[in-house]
Amino acid sequence: MSIAKGGRILGKLFGCLVLFAAHESFAEGLVDPDVMAVVEGGYWREDGIGEGSYRIIVVSQGFEHVSSRVVAEWKLAGSEKGRARIVHSVELVKGGVYSVGAPEIEFSGDGARVEVGGTATFSPGTTVVCHFALAPGGKVDVLKACGE
Incomplete structure (x- = not known):
């Protein structure tokens, strides 16, 4: 050669x-390596903003006592003029208290219903289930708090 x-x-x-x-x-x-689950779908429309989908992100934190943070986002659809972007973001579950799995979402014409379930971080035998309703404009109603 x-x-x-x-x-x-x-x-x-x-x-x-x-x-x-x-x-x-x-x-x-x-993708942040601490992101454990992402679920996206549904449809929202907001006057003066545009339209897009809902996105729920579960982030794991800690190492000895692992907990989860759950965030809901309203993602504006991308267009030929620009990329998709987040227009609203709301923390549904604060980190440090619960460890949850992937969210379950049910979409409807007027928003989305989100359910997350798991355990209390410092009481692994204590199960929790949380329910939220999402609506256009970054609106969140807590239907059932995690600690109830």
Whole structure:
């Protein structure tokens, strides 16, 4: 094999390694490693803002006593003029108190109903279920608080 041909092969391999490393670091920045679940769907419309979907995110925190934070977002649909963006964000469950699983969502024409269930962080035998109603405009009604 000639030196020139060997150099081209090494150059291609190096290029592939650089692309692989760039791809891996790009992927790491897309999703927070503490995000445990994301559920998106439904439809909302708000005068003067636009329309989009609801998104519920469950984030895990801690290591010895793991707890969850649950956030509801109103995601504005992207258009040819720009990317999708979050127009409202509301914390449904504060971190440090409960450890919950993936949310269950039921969508309707006037909003969404969200249910999350899990356990109390410092009393693992104590189960909890929480219910929320979401509506356009970033509105949240607590139908059943986690501690009830």
